[in-house]
Amino acid sequence: MKRRTFVKGGLAALGFTALSSYGVLHSSGISYAGPRNGFVDPLPVPPVLENLSTGVDEATFALQVQRGSLELLPGLVTPTMGYNGNFLGPTIKVRNGQQFKVNVQNDLNEPTTVHWHGLHVPAEWDGGPRQLIEGGGSWHPEFTIKQQAATLWYHPHAMGLTGAQVYQGLAGLFIIEDEVTDKLNIPKTYGVDDFPLVIQDRRFFQDGSFAYAQNMMDIVHGVVGNHLFVNGSLWPNLEVPQGMVRLRILNGSNSSIYRIGFRDDRTFYQIATDGGFQEKPVKLTSLFLSAGERAEILVDFAGDSQGAKISLLVDQYAGNRFEAMQFTVATASSTSIAVPESLTTIDWLQENESVKTRKFVMESMGGGRMGMMSGGGGRLTINGKNMSIYRIDEQVKLGTTEIWEISNPSGMMMRLPHSMHLHDVQFQILDRNGRAPSPEERGRKDTVLIQPGETVRIIAKFEDYTGIYMYHCHLLEHEDNGMMGQFEVVS
Ligand SMILES: [Cu+2]
Incomplete structure (x- = not known):
């Protein structure tokens, strides 16, 4: 070993x-x-990435995807990847309403993408597998932030490479602030x-x-x-x-x-x-x-x-x-802060606003363990299908609200959790096996854990942007092995 x-x-x-x-x-x-010797090293806090714009309505950034190395374990050097550094990336801070621009330079000698996880974003700038940046290449997204205060993050999303690249260090936080934060x-x-x-x-x-x-x-x-x-x-x-x-x-x-x-x-x-x-x-x-x-x-x-x-x-x-x-x-502390009574109001989507219910079955095994790694269809599937970038799995009408019913059937041999992530939207959880979500899950969500034997119903409104987005298991080894599909928002 x-x-x-x-x-x-x-x-x-x-x-x-x-x-x-x-x-x-x-x-x-x-x-x-x-640790044996106490907690010695000060926690590194990722720096806030410098906004290169001077106008208050603009937020312009530069991200360099690079290889590096770091002493993660005492006395050993680990080859790593990072954004603008050796490991992880700076924190990107924007405000709701700002024009967001970023120049991404890929200095890896392999393809990557930069996906804005949790962001309501035009499909062409989503940074999913369809927006590949070749090694040595660059990418220049530009769009308006139309979203309330939140802690989002960014990470690679190239098909088959996501897990390995995140593991080596490619991840950073993406923080949105707004008037609600200002007042609290x-x-x-x-x-x-x-x-x-x-x-x-x-x-x-x-x-x-x-x-x-x-x-x-x-x-x-x-x-x-x-x-x-x-x-x-x-x-x-x-x-x-x-x-x-x-x-x-x-x-x-x-x-x-x-x-x-x-x-x-x-x-x-x-x-x-x-x-x-x-x-x-x-x-x-x-x-x-x-x-x-x-x-x-x-x-x-x-x-x-x-x-x-x-x-x-x-x-x-x-x-x-x-x-x-x-x-x-x-x-x-120089400030005196109590836990607030209330924080914000949420526009809860109602079931009767939904125009369509779609069912998604996340399966860890289609037929025998030996098939898992074989090219013929794979055994990590959603609705029996392995990801193909050439296939659109679902079409959603722009401006509509839908219920997605996601289940993880309890198989005979494999009881694996899955974590469903939708791009572009923040959804709300309606219920988990028919029961209302726990207080921790009551709010805007983009990723939800589906335990073996569970069926989770979520509701989301698909607005502003048309185009092709991903839905997938956020266990990255599942995603990289095809537990992913594409939905297209059409006008
Ligand atoms: Cu999974």
Whole structure:
């Protein structure tokens, strides 16, 4: 076994219960829950990307997709990819209504794309598999941001290359602000009381290089890592003010589902789903995020003494448990912020507005395990079909509202979760196996976890733009192996 593992104890001491309800999947080795020597490195906070425009109505950026290297594990050098750097990318910040322009330069020696995950975007600038940027090539999207405040992200989406490129480091946050944010009394000073947390697990060879998809099981279950990184750092420490702190959390892993909470089991408040603010804060002690999902939370450190250390626990579907990072309470906050009573109002789409119900069946196995990797149709399908860029699977009429009923039938041999992502729209969850969504999922969503045996109904309005978009499983190894389809919005 070439994989790097650590043998140690202390997992039980964390007092974090296992996700037994998930059933048995597989284990990717022994995880090292927390550091031996404390949380030493300061959490890197991705810089906000410089806006090259001077006008307030414009936001112009430059992104360079490049290779690099980084010491992710102590003493080892990992070959990586990054945007404008070695690993991950800068945070893009725009305002609703701004004219967004970006010059993307692909300095990889292979094709890539830049997909704006969660963004309501003209199809030609979506950055899906149809907008390939060849190695050495460039791409120049330009469109207006027509969307409320949200924490979105950007990542590659080239067919068959997405998983490997994200794994090597290609991901960044895309934050939209608007008048609602302006009015709310919540932490909003980036890097001071408003922090992005990009959570990702990784697996390595002994020489420090990434051990990405090695075999069929990696594709079936997704590549699950045994080291956990926050913003590209192993076991970092973040100094936070002694007051209210906002965390914008992205599950940036390829295929992991995380349950996220604090070592002391403290309560926190979720204020946003994938697509922006919820109507009211949701009181929680742990949060589930599947690959690609985001949440914003408020954590109050006002009651903690200066110097107090509180760690973040991340429990991974498939068994690993991580003490991911630590918060150290520093000086008193300069602002006094309470958890708001309400945040925004959401235009809830009504079932009777829907003109069509479409059914989508996500299947992990069509007929025998041996067929999984064979070219003849594949065995990761949506409605029995493997992705073809030459086929339009669904046509949606511009300006209409539809219900999409997505099911993950419980197969005889494979019980795998899937995470459905739609491009262009923010949808709302109507129900999960007939039951109303939990408070954590009540809001604008672009990615939704579908557990084995579940049927989830979502509702969305397809407006403003015609063209071809993707829907797919956001477990990237599933997506790369064909669990994807195309919908065309037609006038
Ligand atoms: Cu899947």
